[in-house]
Amino acid sequence: MAVGKPVNIEEQHKLQDALDILAENFEFNENEGAFVTFSRAIAVLKSLPYTISRMGNLDGLPCFGDETRAIIEEILEDGVCSKVESLLCDEKYKARKLFTSVFGVGLKTADKWYRQGFRTLEEIKSAKDLKFTKMQKAGFLYYEDINNAVRRPEADAVGQIIENILHECTPDVTLTLTGGFRRGKESGHDVDFLISCPDEEKYEGLLHKAVSKLNSRGLLLYCDFMEATLEKRKLPSKMYDAMDHFEKCFLILKLSKALVKDGGLSASSVSVVRPPNEGAETEVKTQTKDWKAIRVDLVIVPPQQFAFALLGWTGSRHFERDLRRYTHFEKNMMLDNHGLYDKNKKVFLEAKTEEEIFAHLDLEYIEPWERNA
Known part of the structure; x- marks a missing residue:
């Protein structure tokens, strides 16, 4: 196998970003096969200890088919990919990417807003005839925080808050950090925890009790519960992306700067976000903000x-x-x-x-x- 030069992060990211954009568009268009193909190629690129600097570097590597090879070849020769450049100028792609960046907005809603002629979040928030779910309202209200990466010290601080509250409810409960942070990543989009306890009888009402305590201490900005549906499960699902049947809740928590060990949450002057549908005449105040809205998922899991x-x-x-x-x-x-x-x-x-x-x-x-x- 031909080995390329040592990793050049900028050059390697150019290839990954191009494939990422195309993979995302395949996912938008519900082309599962193409999405998986491109995603696997991206995963291989990320794992390489060297930069792909010529086509020979792909020899012997898995997961690169004719289409992904053609895109890489074009970037190596011309510095850009025409398909990616065209997509980045495509109004529908840009609208889908922007709208789905809002917590609670899925592809169907994004496409509906696009068909209605909306192109920016400001247009959507100020529209008088649109109705938003509770989740979408929270998504707009805390948009900037939610779309900024959660760092590991912030995840640890959130974990300490939740663990302390859970122990107030049930001393022998365990809280386990999962997702990218368990895989060693230093940042992520949200923070996921599994909750377990040897005595399943203590699960009764545990999530509701914990969330009530978070709310009473002024830490809860948003909450959505999903009750357990374990009785519906027979055999393991054949669908990879199928939601599991555990009891869970999706939260947005208010994390204070003072609780982050490295002091990474710097206080800043920010404008108070106007809730969706409120008119332009609403006063927008500026205040010092020393906290950050963090997306958190809590999942109750039986020991077995x-x-x-x-x-x-x-x-x-x-x-x-x-x-x-x-x-x-x-x-x-x-x-x-x-x-x-x-x-x-x-x-x-x-x-x-x-x-x-x-x-x-x-x-x-x-x-x-x-x-x-």
């Missing part, structure tokens, strides 16, 4: 399913997709956030740890920080 939930919620998205594909096609089993089902034996396989799940699949254990690509 904790290992499977931990594996699923840790990610990454592409790692989980390929692990479940391997489980299905190579082992004739089914894996999701709830369990592992052996289709040959027609039984669920038990596991108390992630290591035991990998052992069932005859795979060497892969550490969380090795699952990013």
Whole structure:
């Protein structure tokens, strides 16, 4: 295999960003096959210890087909990709990307707003005839904070707040940080936690009690509960992106600068955001802001399913997709956030740890920080 020069971050990002934009558009257009193809190529690029500086560097690498190769070749030769440049000028793509950046806005809503002639968030917020969900109102109200990355010290501070409150409710409860932060990343879009307790009877009302305490202390900016639907689950889902059946809540919490150990939340002068649909005559005040709105997901997991939930919620998205594909096609089993089902034996396989799940699949254990690509 031809090896390129040492990694040049700027050059490597140019290739990744181009494929990322195209993959995102495939996802917008619900072209699952093309999205997965491009996503796998991106994952390979991210894992390389060298820069792709000529086409020969792709020899022997997996996940690069004719289309991804053609795009990389064009960038290496011309410095840009014509498809990407065209897409970046496309009004529909720009509107979809902008609108879906709002918490609570999905593709269908984004497309609806686009068809109605909206092109900016300000146009949407000031529209008199639009109705917004509670989630979307929060998304607009805390837009800037939510779209700024959450850093690891902030995630740790949020975790300490929630853990303290949970222990007030149930002393033997455990809180586990998942997602990209468990994979060793230093920043992310939100913070995900799994909650578990040896005594399942103590789960009753636990999330509601914890959220009530957060609210009473002035820390709760938004909350949406999803009750458990475990009785609906029979076999593991064949759909990778299917929502699991655990009890959970989606929060926006108010994190004070003083609670972040590295002092990373700097106070700044900011304009108070006008809620959607309020007229231009509404007074917009400027005040010093020494807190940040942080997106948090809390998930209640029964002890016997904790290992499977931990594996699923840790990610990454592409790692989980390929692990479940391997489980299905190579082992004739089914894996999701709830369990592992052996289709040959027609039984669920038990596991108390992630290591035991990998052992069932005859795979060497892969550490969380090795699952990013």
